[in-house]
Amino acid sequence: MTATAPELTALAQGWCALSLLHDRIEAHLERALQAGHGLSVREYSLLDVLSRQHDGEGGHLQMKQVADSVVLSQSATTRLVTRLEDRGLLMRYLCPTDRRGIYTNVSDTGLALLEQARPTNEAALRAALAEASEDPRLEPLVRTVEAVNAPMGVAA
Numbered sequence: 001m002t003a004t005a006p007e008l009t010a011l012a013q014g015w016c017a018l019s020l021l022h023d024r025i026e027a028h029l030e031r032a033l034q035a036g037h038g039l040s041v042r043e044y045s046l047l048d049v050l051s052r053q054h055d056g057e058g059g060h061l062q063m064k065q066v067a068d069s070v071v072l073s074q075s076a077t078t079r080l081v082t083r084l085e086d087r088g089l090l091m092r093y094l095c096p097t098d099r100r101g102i103y104t105n106v107s108d109t110g111l112a113l114l115e116q117a118r119p120t121n122e123a124a125l126r127a128a129l130a131e132a133s134e135d136p137r138l139e140p141l142v143r144t145v146e147a148v149n150a151p152m153g154v155a156a
Contacts, residue, residue, distance in 0.1 A: 033117060
């Protein structure tokens, strides 16, 4: 197969469209979250991921799992955790059963900010998708994103 094969070109065009959609959505979310709550997309994502963990066996995420969830390296995730901890949005403490392990939880202040930011994130996401759906290159991807978790038999 050559670099100009139609299949490769279509695949590359699809990847470019997906990348464009992601970048547009992320920029839209970034502006809304910064303006409304002083949070970056990564900070919001980290608070969201950590707010979903629970106490008990397997409930707390390891830093690698958190990093994978927010699509950052472990070192970048650690720096982000430190920044949010400095702002009083997160807290770290030693694992009660393994003194080498450190848990990270969202503080009450962080949970309150996250709850305030959720509607902003949702509205910004909906607006970004609505805007992107007007671009014929992105419209099929928008339909796919909207259908991912839609109930069976219900159109998005």
